Amino acid sequence: MEEQLSATEFSWEYDQEEIVFYLWGNHWILAVDEPSLDGFREYLAELGANIIVDDGDFLIANVDGPGGVWWACAQVFTDRYYEITVVQELEPPERPQEEELYAEEYADNVYDDGYYGEYDFYPPLINPLGDVAAYVYFDYAPGGYVDNWYYNADGEQFTFFGWGERWRLYVPVEGQEDPLAGLAAHIEALGGEIVENSRGLLVGELVDSAGYLWTGIGEYFGEDIYILTVVKEIAVFPGQTLTFKPEPGRDIGFVTKSNGSHSAV
16 A cells, blocks of 8 residues: 555546546555455445446546545456555645746756656646646646647648657637637737648647747547647757756757758757
């Protein structure tokens, strides 16, 4: 049994898409010597729990309890036992302000990737709803290679290659006539520009005051949601010099942009 304040990842598949979200709080891992989740379902029913996912051998549920909301993710591993991850949801620790982090990392044009080693979730700069809790789902991946392709409503492919932190936000769109237009306005209000705007797909990018390149890619996902993928990268522009000092054994990458092209190194 384990207890610690950290981010716990829950994931499942929905409509052939992997949904991943993170919970902050104390967590415990319990092994139960039973071959099915039937007894656990009965226990959750007694607690009045809300079942989020249940496909027979795997379920996720939450319930209001002492100290707030409690989550449980249970999975059958063999015909002998199943495992439960229980999370007492708590507020995540306060993070330093982005501007403070930028100033420290880019002091004297030296990049220190120690911050990335924490792998904690924090909201991206391109964040049209403002509050992470307002999204249907979200997930986050720390610095690494990003290789995605997208299609607009005309079947045209847009390919994105990069290296950096990646957020994926599921944005509710109920009652909005043109949700991607709102995303475009949000990016432009941050000082960015729209580089692709076609039916079903919008791509915008901006460079913040510390020199990071942010790319936002919005695409429709059914009638009630669009998926916003946000990537934050270290960008090197013509005439600029940067010195990198990664930790031993830790990869680091950056991107270059010239003449409209986007390349990851």
